[in-house]
Amino acid sequence: AQSVTQPDIHITVSEGASLELRCNYSYGATPYLFWYVQSPGQGLQLLLKYFSGDTLVQGIKGFEAEFKRSQSSFNLRKPSVHWSDAAEYFCAVGRGQAGTALIFGKGTTLSVSS
Amino acid sequence: GAGVSQSPRYKVTKRGQDVALRCDPISGHVSLYWYRQALGQGPEFLTYFNYEAQQDKSGLPNDRFSAERPEGSISTLTIQRTEQRDSAMYRCASSSPGRSYEQYFGPGTRLTVT
Numbered sequence: 001a002q003s004v005t006q007p008d009i010h011i012t013v014s015e016g017a018s019l020e021l022r023c024n025y026s027y028g029a030t031p032y033l034f035w036y037v038q039s040p041g042q043g044l045q046l047l048l049k050y051f052s053g054d055t056l057v058q059g060i061k062g063f064e065a066e067f068k069r070s071q072s073s074f075n076l077r078k079p080s081v082h083w084s085d086a087a088e089y090f091c092a093v094g095r096g097q098a099g100t101a102l103i104f105g106k107g108t109t110l111s112v113s114s
Numbered sequence: 115g116a117g118v119s120q121s122p123r124y125k126v127t128k129r130g131q132d133v134a135l136r137c138d139p140i141s142g143h144v145s146l147y148w149y150r151q152a153l154g155q156g157p158e159f160l161t162y163f164n165y166e167a168q169q170d171k172s173g174l175p176n177d178r179f180s181a182e183r184p185e186g187s188i189s190t191l192t193i194q195r196t197e198q199r200d201s202a203m204y205r206c207a208s209s210s211p212g213r214s215y216e217q218y219f220g221p222g223t224r225l226t227v228t
Contacts, residue, residue: 032215044219090156094215100170101147102217104156
C-alpha cells in the first residue's frame with residue numbers, strides 16, 4: 001500500500017536561510033506527488049505537483065521540489081525563507097489511479113525565527 | 115472565483131447526536147472528496163464522488179458515516195450517533211474535469227463531540 005513519511009515533525013529556520021523539508025514515499029509505480037501548505041485557520045493550498053518529466057518541479061511562493069526515484073524522495077526546498085512561510089507542510093501521493101484520493105504524510109511544522 | 119466552502123466551520127455536539135456537514139465545491143468541479151484530519155496528523159481519505167455518483171467509500175470508518183451528493187454539486191457528510199473519537203477536522207476538496215489530481219480544499223469543519 002502507498003504511504004508517505006515526513007521524518008521531521010517540527011523545523012525552525014532563520015529568516016533568510018534556506019529550507020529543505022523531507023518526504024519519502026512508498027509506491028510501486030511512478031507516483032503522483034504533491035506538496036500542500038496549511039496556514040492556521042486556512043485550508044490546504046497546493047504548492048506544487050509532480051507527475052512525470054523533469055524531476056525538478058517549480059511551485060508557487062518560490063518553492064521547488066525534486067523527485068528522486070532511487071531514494072523514493074520528494075523533498076521541498078526554498079532558497080530563502082520568509083516569516084510568512086511559517087505553516088504546516090504536507091507531502092502527499094496519489095492513491096492508485098490519479099485523482100481518486102491523496103495519501104498524506106503527518107506533516108512538518110515550520111517555524112521561522114528572526 | 116469562489117473557492118470550496120464548508121459549513122458549519124465549527125460544530126460542537128453531544129455524544130449520540132447526529133451531525134451533517136456540508137460542502138459546496140468550486141463551480142464546475144465534478145469531483146468532490148471528503149477527508150478527515152485528526153490533530154497532529156495529515157488528512158485521511160473518506161470518500162469521493164464524480165458528479166452525483168459515489169465512486170469510492172472505502173475510507174469511511176464504519177456504517178455511522180455516510181455521504182451524498184444528490185445533484186452533483188453540494189455534498190453532505192452525515193455522522194450518526196456521534197462518538198468522542200469522531201472529533202476531528204473534516205475537510206472537503208474538489209477538482210475539475212481532466213484535472214482530478216489538482217484538489218482544492220475548503221477551510222474545513224472542526225467537529226467536537228462532548
